[in-house]
Amino acid sequence: MSADGLPEKFDVIVHPAAELRGELRAQPSKNYTTRYLLAAALAEGESRVVGVATSEDAGAMLRCLEDWGAGVELVGGDAVIRGFGSSPRSGVTLNPGNAGAVARFLMGVAALTTGTAFVTDYPDSLGRRPQGDLLEALSRLGARVQSRDGMFPLSISGPVRGGVVEVSAERSSQYASALMFLGPLLPDGLELRLTGDIKSHAPLRQTLDTLAAFGVQASASDDLSRISIPGGQAFRAGRVLVPGDYPGSAAILAAAVTRPGEVRLSNLREQDLQGEREAVAVLREMGADIVRDGDVLTVRGGRPLHAVTRDGDGFTDAVQALTGAAALADGTTTWENVYTLRLKECDRISDTRRELQRLGLTVTETQNSLTVTGTPSLAGGVTADGHGDHRMIMLLTVLGLSAQAPIRITGAHHIRKSYPMFFRHLETLGARFEYPEATRA
Ligand SMILES: O=C(O)C1=C[C@@H](OP(=O)(O)O)[C@@H](O)[C@H](O)C1
Numbered sequence: 001m002s003a004d005g006l007p008e009k010f011d012v013i014v015h016p017a018a019e020l021r022g023e024l025r026a027q028p029s030k031n032y033t034t035r036y037l038l039a040a041a042l043a044e045g046e047s048r049v050v051g052v053a054t055s056e057d058a059g060a061m062l063r064c065l066e067d068w069g070a071g072v073e074l075v076g077g078d079a080v081i082r083g084f085g086s087s088p089r090s091g092v093t094l095n096p097g098n099a100g101a102v103a104r105f106l107m108g109v110a111a112l113t114t115g116t117a118f119v120t121d122y123p124d125s126l127g128r129r130p131q132g133d134l135l136e137a138l139s140r141l142g143a144r145v146q147s148r149d150g151m152f153p154l155s156i157s158g159p160v161r162g163g164v165v166e167v168s169a170e171r172s173s174q175y176a177s178a179l180m181f182l183g184p185l186l187p188d189g190l191e192l193r194l195t196g197d198i199k200s201h202a203p204l205r206q207t208l209d210t211l212a213a214f215g216v217q218a219s220a221s222d223d224l225s226r227i228s229i230p231g232g233q234a235f236r237a238g239r240v241l242v243p244g245d246y247p248g249s250a251a252i253l254a255a256a257v258t259r260p261g262e263v264r265l266s267n268l269r270e271q272d273l274q275g276e277r278e279a280v281a282v283l284r285e286m287g288a289d290i291v292r293d294g295d296v297l298t299v300r301g302g303r304p305l306h307a308v309t310r311d312g313d314g315f316t317d318a319v320q321a322l323t324g325a326a327a328l329a330d331g332t333t334t335w336e337n338v339y340t341l342r343l344k345e346c347d348r349i350s351d352t353r354r355e356l357q358r359l360g361l362t363v364t365e366t367q368n369s370l371t372v373t374g375t376p377s378l379a380g381g382v383t384a385d386g387h388g389d390h391r392m393i394m395l396l397t398v399l400g401l402s403a404q405a406p407i408r409i410t411g412a413h414h415i416r417k418s419y420p421m422f423f424r425h426l427e428t429l430g431a432r433f434e435y436p437e438a439t440r441a
């Protein structure tokens with residue numbers, strides 16, 4: 001049994017919920033947890049990351065940092081990290097599980113070592129995600145890199161001195177973020193030139209924010225195409241507080257707006273760099289009743305929703321959750337500029353189209369967009385494939401709560417990648433789930 005009290009591997013049967021009612025505290029942010037833990041390890045001395053996420057991705061970061069020589073202690077809900085500064089151990093093999101951001105950030109830092117190997121026990125997910133743009137930038141800096149066609153397994157050997165380097169930001173922002181963690185510890189720093197149509201600006205700003213929280217100097221042009229990081233700096237050990245998680249909370253909000261009832265969700269600060277904060281505005285634009293009082297959002301659910309057309313790149317990790325609301329709204333919703341969704345844990349455009357069509361919805365896709373026509377009455381009564389993707393599982397759960405008959409989602413344990421208490425949280429609001437043995441690995 002895991003901390004959530006659920007079997008190691010399970011499918012979930014989502015029962016229709018008459019209403020959702022109650023209060024929840026948003027879980028700790030995935031993206032700040034991974035950043036703060038890494039920055040703490042890059043500092044010398046002891047840091048305390050207060051209220052860390054307990055997800056598999058957080059666990060992957062902790063495991064890899066420990067393998068690299070950091071001291072890691074979990075005290076209550078906090079992580080106490082004794083950093084290795086600019087000297088992670090060389091000759092280590094790291095396994096970041098299925099965590100893309102964790103993998104990429106560590107790949108950047110690996111250029112501080114004289115050799116680090118990377119493997120994954122998720123060859124069909126992380127193992128298929130592209131790493132070539134980051135490997136190219138590292139090799140232009142003088143690192144030796146080896147990979148299987150730009151994918152895992154791979155290895156990176158430094159040291160490198162730094163300087164001016166181009167990195168493509170067209171497929172993922174994580175490559176540039178990775179170099180931003182590396183830059184301050186290099187003798188010559190880094191002058192980053194982000195090339196292509198830059199995607200996911202919000203996480204890049206979260207990385208800049210993290211550097212500042214650890215006393216590292218960096219400056220960036222307004223459009224983030226140039227990021228300048230002086231060399232020879234140190235990350236300053238300290239105490240940081242992880243804010244609430246908007247991407248996971250977007251799924252709770254989508255569930256709450258599509259069922260009658262009233263849900264209060266706390267720990268979601270208004271001033272926050274997480275792009276998925278925009279989910280609140282998108283749901284309001286769709287007609288949802290969401291009121292903010294400080295860090296608390298109150299949703300009065302069950303109002304009629306209508307379709308929207310939005311550029312989804314500003315809130316990539318909330319697009320799946322918002323697709324749940326769109327599938328139950330009046331009209332046809334399009335998410336534009338979402339090509340990078342194809343490069344996540346699954347192809348979140350084609351795989352989503354297939355799963356929604358299986359549920360009887362009208363869905364179309366282009367290379368760069370996803371369009372779904374909502375229905376007032378979803379039959380349910382089918383088994384849907386979770387595609388080993390936590391955000392697909394969240395989307396299908398939102399739909400199951402509103403369907404006429406239960407929906408079974410295969411491989412639902414993959415929810416633990418980012419939101420281990422997702423089903424438990426919804427249960428406290430009145431949702432009902434069954435957890436039969438998994439029919440998907
Ligand atoms: O920097 C980060 O922590 C992340 C950046 C985003 O990825 P992309 O930059 O690949 O869009 C996001 O989807 C991911 O969940 C986390």
Ligand SMILES: C=C(OP(=O)(O)O)C(=O)O
Nearest residue numbers: 098099100101102317344
């Ligand atoms: C895509 C995601 O994560 P990562 O890229 O870190 O694997 C996500 O959290 O939805």
